[in-house]
Amino acid sequence: MRRFFFLWFVIVSALALAACGEKAAPAAPPPTQESASAPPALYSAELARQAFQKGGCGACHVIPGVEGAGGTIGPDLTGIAQTAQGHLEKGNYKGKAKSVAEFLAESIRQPDVFVAPDCNGSPCQKGLMPASLSNLYNEEEIQAMVQFLMNPPQEESDKEEKPTQISEAQPAAGNAPALSDEEFAWAKQVYFERCAGCHGTLRKGATGPALTPDKTQPKGTLALAAIIFNGTPRGMPDWGKQGFFTQEQTEIMAKFLQNAPPAPPEMALEQMKASWKVLVPPEQRPTSPQTQRDWENYFIVTLRDAGQVAVIDGDTYEVVSTVDTGYAVHITRMSASGRYAYVIGRDGKLAMVDLWTEKPTKVAEVQVCYDARSVEVSKYNGELGNFSDKYAAVGCYWPPHFVILDGQTLEPFKVVSTRSYTFDTEEYHPEPRVASIVASTYKPEWIINVKETGLIWLVNYADPNNPTIKMIEAARFLHDGGWDATKRYFLVAANQSNKIAVVDALEGKLAALVDTPAVPHPGRGANWVDPEFGPVWSTSHLGEGAIVSIGTDPEGHPDSAWKAVRVTPLPGAGSLFIKTHPNSQWIWVDMALNSDPALARTVCVVAKSDPTRVHKCWEIAAYGRAVHMEYNKQGTEVWISVWGDASKPGETGEIVVYDDATLQEKARIPNLITPTGKFNVYNTVHDIY
Numbered sequence: 001m002r003r004f005f006f007l008w009f010v011i012v013s014a015l016a017l018a019a020c021g022e023k024a025a026p027a028a029p030p031p032t033q034e035s036a037s038a039p040p041a042l043y044s045a046e047l048a049r050q051a052f053q054k055g056g057c058g059a060c061h062v063i064p065g066v067e068g069a070g071g072t073i074g075p076d077l078t079g080i081a082q083t084a085q086g087h088l089e090k091g092n093y094k095g096k097a098k099s100v101a102e103f104l105a106e107s108i109r110q111p112d113v114f115v116a117p118d119c120n121g122s123p124c125q126k127g128l129m130p131a132s133l134s135n136l137y138n139e140e141e142i143q144a145m146v147q148f149l150m151n152p153p154q155e156e157s158d159k160e161e162k163p164t165q166i167s168e169a170q171p172a173a174g175n176a177p178a179l180s181d182e183e184f185a186w187a188k189q190v191y192f193e194r195c196a197g198c199h200g201t202l203r204k205g206a207t208g209p210a211l212t213p214d215k216t217q218p219k220g221t222l223a224l225a226a227i228i229f230n231g232t233p234r235g236m237p238d239w240g241k242q243g244f245f246t247q248e249q250t251e252i253m254a255k256f257l258q259n260a261p262p263a264p265p266e267m268a269l270e271q272m273k274a275s276w277k278v279l280v281p282p283e284q285r286p287t288s289p290q291t292q293r294d295w296e297n298y299f300i301v302t303l304r305d306a307g308q309v310a311v312i313d314g315d316t317y318e319v320v321s322t323v324d325t326g327y328a329v330h331i332t333r334m335s336a337s338g339r340y341a342y343v344i345g346r347d348g349k350l351a352m353v354d355l356w357t358e359k360p361t362k363v364a365e366v367q368v369c370y371d372a373r374s375v376e377v378s379k380y381n382g383e384l385g386n387f388s389d390k391y392a393a394v395g396c397y398w399p400p401h402f403v404i405l406d407g408q409t410l411e412p413f414k415v416v417s418t419r420s421y422t423f424d425t426e427e428y429h430p431e432p433r434v435a436s437i438v439a440s441t442y443k444p445e446w447i448i449n450v451k452e453t454g455l456i457w458l459v460n461y462a463d464p465n466n467p468t469i470k471m472i473e474a475a476r477f478l479h480d481g482g483w484d485a486t487k488r489y490f491l492v493a494a495n496q497s498n499k500i501a502v503v504d505a506l507e508g509k510l511a512a513l514v515d516t517p518a519v520p521h522p523g524r525g526a527n528w529v530d531p532e533f534g535p536v537w538s539t540s541h542l543g544e545g546a547i548v549s550i551g552t553d554p555e556g557h558p559d560s561a562w563k564a565v566r567v568t569p570l571p572g573a574g575s576l577f578i579k580t581h582p583n584s585q586w587i588w589v590d591m592a593l594n595s596d597p598a599l600a601r602t603v604c605v606v607a608k609s610d611p612t613r614v615h616k617c618w619e620i621a622a623y624g625r626a627v628h629m630e631y632n633k634q635g636t637e638v639w640i641s642v643w644g645d646a647s648k649p650g651e652t653g654e655i656v657v658y659d660d661a662t663l664q665e666k667a668r669i670p671n672l673i674t675p676t677g678k679f680n681v682y683n684t685v686h687d688i689y
Contacts, residue, residue: 094113217258286354336388457471481525570604581683637658654671654672
């Protein structure tokens with residue numbers, strides 16, 4: 001089975017590599033001289049269709065004349081003969097093929113002979129495919145596929161006249177592959193930990209596509225397993241190549257996805273309170289910092305697979321404390337004073353860490369859901385009262401709700417469900433997840449972004465047991481975002497809608513919707529002053545190799561305000577974070593989820609003085625992924641995580657520290673367990689990014 005799986009991927013990827021050097025023509029080309037001279041009916045079209053179906057090629061590609069072949073992960077194979085002919089004529093091909101038929105056959109048998117420079121907007125990769133297809137396809141099948149691609153059925157080759165259709169009918173339950181109880185339990189847990197964040201607990205889709213049986217069963221086990229194992233150029237992690245899944249485990253997950261998603265449990269306030277612990281009561285905590293260190297320059301570093309955070313001194317690079325938290329910490333947010341770090345794990349566990357003690361210590365904890373991504377505290381201090389650090393809010397993926405807690409003890413006391421209707425189609429959605437939360441300083445309000453419904457909730461917490469909620473219609477699949485430089489406007493990515501929504505926190509309304517390239521993923525974004533367009537906020541993207549900058553100064557630069565004024569190309573897609581600092585001349589960006597291992601461990605900088613292009617890119621390590629940049633308090637250093645593998649000694653991960661002025665490496669903090677996000681206390685309190 002393992003060998004069969006890899007051979008399947010060869011045929012899919014080989015066809016992709018043959019096609020991805022340039023965009024496919026909108027219709028099939030006229031038969032070439034060599035194809036016209038082929039003996040009629042020598043290679044059966046039906047045999048080719050069966051071979052494409054056997055390999056699951058349609059899961060990734062549009063293949064004219066093949067039922068259900070409407071995949072969008074790989075290139076459209078319409079007009080592949082013309083594309084192959086172009087490679088032969090341009091001279092960039094160095095193989096032995098002398099004809100289109102030989103070229104296509106060679107790309108199947110020896111896929112690394114020619115690796116096209118561009119795959120649908122992302123770099124094609126060498127080494128993704130084994131060298132032989134002999135165990136999956138015989139020679140007759142290979143020739144049948146080659147001739148079929150060279151001479152697709154004319155009545156189905158024009159996609160504008162007859163587009164490829166994929167059935168939306170729900171497959172019968174009996175079509176789902178069988179799994180043992182042990183396999184099902186493993187896949188259920190791993191899906192929840194690794195996959196639900198993008199695809200949804202109920203698999204309805206969000207950042208990633210829907211994975212309900214009506215979508216997955218037509219693709220089949222082999223096609224799904226290949227995608228899971230190898231990832232995609234647009235941000236899907238390569239779980240198999242990274243070593244997280246074996247080939248056998250990949251196939252188990254592929255089978256699991258063809259079964260109906262199991263119903264996860266709900267969580268009531270009583271259950272939350274049963275997990276609540278105050279480890280150090282507020283009255284027993286110090287009233288002033290007990291450390292001589294500059295605690296405002298601490299970095300709270302996520303040790304993802306260890307279920308911990310490391311508190312690291314930004315001046316000495318020493319690990320001051322390692323604190324047990326929830327699993328796979330997603331973010332850390334600081335209290336308004338900066339004294340407390342609120343750390344939320346993907347398992348819904350919230351930990352409160354006191355940074356004033358000599359060794360930072362967890363003082364309270366609670367679990368408020370099974371899957372969470374966001375936490376924020378109350379920050380308003382004005383004529384309506386002082387609410388600084390009085391309350392905290394946790395946003396959950398499952399169950400879909402947010403919870404209001406006491407800001408000093410973490411006692412949960414109010415649960416608000418986010419189940420509601422999509423803003424555009426007014427359809428009920430069972431899983432509208434809370435993606436991100438920020439606190440306004442203009443009003444006692446949290447801005448809560450509800451992913452699937454496309455609604456931004458302005459939640460007034462002045463009376464937290466009876467919160468008032470204003471719903472703003474924005475765009476579906478809201479995710480992460482940050483403030484502009486004035487802290488009046490909040491910009492949040494609606495990533496599968498390819499938009500940035502802009503909320504005016506002062507007026508309490510939507511200021512704009514800005515179109516972007518595919519799947520914006522800004523983290524908090526980057527605020528800086530463009531030499532031509534004035535103040536801007538920038539985002540990078542999972543789906544496109546580009547930085548988009550949006551004008552944010554409606555008073556000083558009204559012609560640029562809330563428009564995408566600049567696009568800066570990057571070497572590849574798969575970016576998770578972008579970062580800068582008011583004192584810096586650079587904008588830093590990663591490509592952590594690019595499927596090319598070299599690009600995944602590469603960072604780039606763009607000069608603010610010349611934002612038309614990338615100034616410099618480099619690999620920061622020989623392993624892992626370069627992810628998440630954070631400045632120190634002074635804005636003179638940039639810390640970048642090398643996200644390694646917890647099972648590989650020497651390659652578990654580290655942090656690389658760079659001098660921001662010179663871009664030279666200053667230090668490495670080694671032997672950390674899968675470090676990812678890093679949150680400098682001072683910068684997080686003051687929203688500097």
